[in-house]
Each structure stands twice: as C-alpha cells, then as structure tokens.
Amino acid sequence: MALQLFINGLVTGLLLALPALALTLVFGILRFANFAVGAFLTLGAYAAYTANVVLGLPLPIAAAVAAATVALASLIADALVFERLRMRGSITLLVASMGVSLVVENICRFIFGNAARSFDLAVARPIRWNGLRINHEQLITAGVVVIALVLLHLLITASPLGRAMRAVADNASLAAVRGVERRTIARITFALTGALIGLAGVLAGLDRAIDPLMGWNYQIPIFAAAILGGLGSPIGAVAGALLIGVAEEMSALILPVSFRQIVSFGVILLLLLFRANGLFGAKAIRK
Amino acid sequence: MISYLVTVVILVAIAALVGLALNLQWGLAGLVNFGVAGFVALGAYTLAISAPHVGWLAGLALSAAVCAGLSMLLSLLTIRLEENYLAIVTIGFAEIVRILLLNLGDLTGGALGIADIPRPFAGVTPAGWGDAVILAFALGLVVIVFAFSEALVRSPFGRALRAVRDDATAAAALGKPVLALRVRAFAIGGAIMGLAGALHAFFLTYIDPSQFTPIITAYAFMAVIAGGRGSNLGLVLGAGSIMLILEATRFLKDVIPGVDGVQLSALRLGMIGVGIVLLLILRPEGLVSEPKRRFADFFPPESEKA
Secondary structure (H helix, E strand, O other): OHHHHHHHHHHHHHHHHHHHHHHHHHHHHHOOOOOOHHHHHHHHHHHHHHHHHHOOOOHHHHHHHHHHHHHHHHHHHHHHHHHHHHHHOHHHHHHHHHHHHHHHHHHHHHHHOOOOEOOOOOOOOOEEEOOEEEOHHHHHHHHHHHHHHHHHHHHHHHOHHHHHHHHHHHOHHHHHHOOOOHHHHHHHHHHHHHHHHHHHHHHHHHHOOEOOOHHHHHHHHHHHHHHHOOOOOHHHHHHHHHHHHHHHHHHHHOOOHHHHHHHHHHHHHHHHHHOOOOOOOOOOOEO | OHHHHHHHHHHHHHHHHHHHHHHHHHHHOOOOOOOHHHHHHHHHHHHHHHHHHHOHHHHHHHHHHHHHHHHHHHHHHHOOEOHHHHHHHHHHHHHHHHHHHHHOHHHHOHHHOEOOOOOOOHHHOOOOOHHHHHHHHHHHHHHHHHHHHHHHHHOHHHHHHHHHHHOHHHHHHOOOOHHHHHHHHHHHHHHHHHHHHHHHHHHHOOEOHHHOOOHHHHHHHHHHHHHOOOOHHHHHHHHHHHHHHHHHHOOHHHHOOOOOHHHHHHHHHHHHHHHHHHHHHHOOOOOOOOOOOOHHHHOOOHHHOO
16 A cells, blocks of 8 residues: 555656756746746646547657647747846746746637546556556556656757756856856746746646646646755756655555645645755855 | 625725734745635634633624734744744644544534624614624724734834744844844734634624635735735725625626526636635736835935935
8 A cells, every 4th residue: 555655656747857857946936936837737737638639649749749839838928028127137937937827728728618527548457566557648647747757858968058057047147158148048947947847737638637727737746845945946846846746646655535635735845844955955055 | 785885895994904813924024824724713712712701892802812822832833933834834723723623523513603693783773774784893993904914014023024924034133133033023914814713703693614614814925915915005996806706706606507506606606716816926016016115214314204
C-alpha cells in the first residue's frame, strides 16, 4: 500500500515537475511568480483535446499541438502584457498575471463549457507486478517527463542558449553588457516554458478529467514545488515537485483524501517558517 | 423591482468594503492579497457559526477579529520576503479555507452550508422592513469603514505606510518600523474583509462554500485598479461601477442570441481579466488617482490655522 502510494506520488511529482520548472525559469529571468501557470496548463489540455477528439489526431501529435499552442499563447501574453509592464515591478506583474489567468481560463470555458471531458484513449488493463498496479498513463507520464527533463537539462547546462539564460537569470545587466539581450532570452524562455506547461496539461488530462478549473487545482502544488526547490533553481524545482507529489499521495495514509491539497500548503508554510530559500537554497530571496 | 435594487445596492456595499480593505493592503501598503475570497468566506462563516450563540454584534466583532488575527499570522510569515511569497501564501490560504469549509461538515454544514443566520435588529424590525433595515445597515457599515479608511490615509500611520510602499529601505532608514507597519495594515485590511463577509451572511441569511469563489478576489483587484490605488473615493466609485456593469451584463443573455449561461459568465469573468490588464497598462493610476498630498496637508502653516 505504502509502496503503491509512493509510486503514484513519484508520477504525480513528475507531472508537477514540468510546470514547476516553467514557473521557476520565468521567475529566474523576470523575477515574478507567474500566476497564469495553472490557466495555461488548462489551455494545453484543451488544445490537445481539440486535436485528439475533435480532429481525430493521435495523442502524440495532439501533445505537440498542445505544446505549440501554449508556447504561442505565452509569447502573446508576454508581448501584450508582461513586456509592457516589465519596468513596473514585480507586484504589478503578479497582478497582471492573475488577469491573464482569468482571460485564458475563461476563453477555455467559453469554448468548451464547464462539462468534464477526456481524451479518446483505449482503456488498457493496468500492469500488475508484485501486488502493485501501474497504469499505462503513469508509464507515459514518467517516460515523457524524464525525456523532457533530460533534454532541458542538456539545453540549460550545455548549450549557448542555456548559458545565456543562466547569465540573464544571474545578472541581467552584466549579461546585457556581454551582448546577451534580456528581451530575446525572455521571449525564448516564455516559449520554452509554455511548451513545458502545454505538455503537462496533456499529461494531466490523461490522469483526470479536463475542465476549466483543472489547472487551478494544480496551482498550489506547483508553487509549493517551486518554493521547495528555491524559486529560480531548475534542479530544485524538479526535486521539489517529486517531494510534493510523494508527500501528497503518501498523506492518504494518515489524512482523508479530501484534505490532500492541504499538504502542499502546509509544506509552503513550514518552508517559509524555517527555510525560505528552499531546500536547495538558491540565492537569498529576502528583500 | 425594488427588492432587486436593494440587492444590487447591498452587493455594491459588500464589494466596496472588500475593495476598501484591499485598497488598504495593496493600494496603501503594497501588499498583494490573492486570498481575498478566503477572508470574506472566513468572516461570513465566523458570523454564521457564532451569531446564533453570542448575538449579531458580538458575532460581527468576532468575524473581524478572526480575520485580522489570521491576516496577521500570514503576513508575519512572509512579510520579510519578496512580494511573490505573500501572494502565494494568501492564494493557498483561500484554497485551504474552501477545503475546510467543504470538509468540516459538523461545523460548517459542508456543501450544504448554514441557513437561518440572524440579521441585525431582527427582533425590533417591523414585518416587511427586513430589506430596508439590512440596506441601512450595509450603507452605515460602508460609511463607517470609508470614514475610517480616509482618516487612516491622512494619519501618520497612513503616511508611513505610503513611505514603506514606495521605498521600504528609505522608510527603514528613517526609523519607520517597516515590518510592524505592514503587519498592521494587512491585519486591518483582513478585519474589514471579515466585516464584508459578515454583511454577506447577514444579507443572504444562508451561506455555502460555492458563494466564495476566487472571483471575489478578481473583482476586488479590478475595483482597486479601476478606482485608483490609494484613493478611497475612487475605490467606492470603482467598486460601484463594476458591480453595476456586472449586474447589467446579466441581462445580455436576453439580448445576444446563442450565448448560454456558462458562456455569459465566462465572458464576464474574461472581461474582468482584460480590464485588469488593460488598466494596468494604460491607466496605472486608475480613474481617480491617489491625491498628491503636500506637507501642508498634514501640517498647515500657522497663518491658515483658524
């Protein structure tokens, strides 16, 4: 039982890793927590639903459509909103991202309504092994996320683009002096993180019903994961996501299922009390 | 029709209270509270649970006190950190309140909520005057809170808060207790949100968790942005016009063919989002900008003193 919950938790954590990473990368470069993450996740799920169910495309192609859609939507949000407010400080950006979140969520609601939807996917028997049940969806999620994380890790650590991203996150003015434009890097980061969030939306749609509030339900765990890892630290975000996923699932051993979401919030509170820089201590984030 | 108008005015009153509270926290002190809906819900439930036992007045005070206390705790936890953290913690707080309201059925009635909440002066209200009394009560509450907020803005406390908002380091260098100022501003704002929740409960006499969605938070931000951060008068006008526009759009369903109820509500909420973003970009100072206060406003020269 405990082992089963642990495995479920790891898969949930992997799912959270993509949006948590997206949140932390944007924070690293633009210094604000993007509250539209949840709404963009919902958008990704609906984009994949449209490709998969309405147009009848296979799910891998639908996932690519979702990643492209959310990447594009993030770029648009950046160009129309975030770029224009960049000089006005992180409080304004925070509130603006909340506005963007409302717009995106309600575009989805306007088109698709409140009814729960799901992908067109053959129901497969879960794999049983030593008393454990593992769904095919869980395997897909784990596989996709691990591949995405490895690629992203290579991109960040071993490519000129990744170096430029780290340089801007570390010290934007210094990077600008060396000819790395924050503007360009910010755009690329928004597109990249949009694709990650879109992909996460598809994986979330495999796990649960697609409805306009689905992304909202991931919002707190995503933020908890990013804070746990130390806002701005990519590896921390992944580790944080795994810990949050496992903690949420394992909490079923001692808490009623309906209280699951309290776990993430509890983790945030404890962290802020004792270790505000996150477990993996990025730079100091005190004022 | 009359009772519909009364309803609209009371909804405006509740929105104005919530807006005044957020204006104090965000407009005056620069503290982002994304959990407004949670505080309003907490105020409403505190009143609904306590009022039958201790009476409406003590219940009202309790609502304000509980919300103030929790605001203080949340702000103490994050107030040394970047703005982002308070925003995250408050949004989480609102979610937790919602989950607890749904799941602590013995106390809160779960999804069914609480009915038969006593209204103020219920014992001495003549039959048929219930709505008029609650209307007067709501307007009275708004006037008191408005006067209080205006006094606060003009007080040394309000001046120090603006200084902290605009440049915390400079304020600290001048010896202002930045942390204490922020915690107090956040707690006072929380107390007013509790009052707004209590008014909501008084008015409907029946509450359930579905009445307290994050939409309340979005409206409040829209009101503060539209009204002009830091300006209480602008805020009341902002809250009023937003509520009126929202109420007016309810009738759009009869005018625009082929739009169902869900689409209409999506349209309204989406417009709120567009409004927040547009105003932030195009008119950051709001419709009524924060009055520029001169030294002389606080310390009139000797010659002007009567």
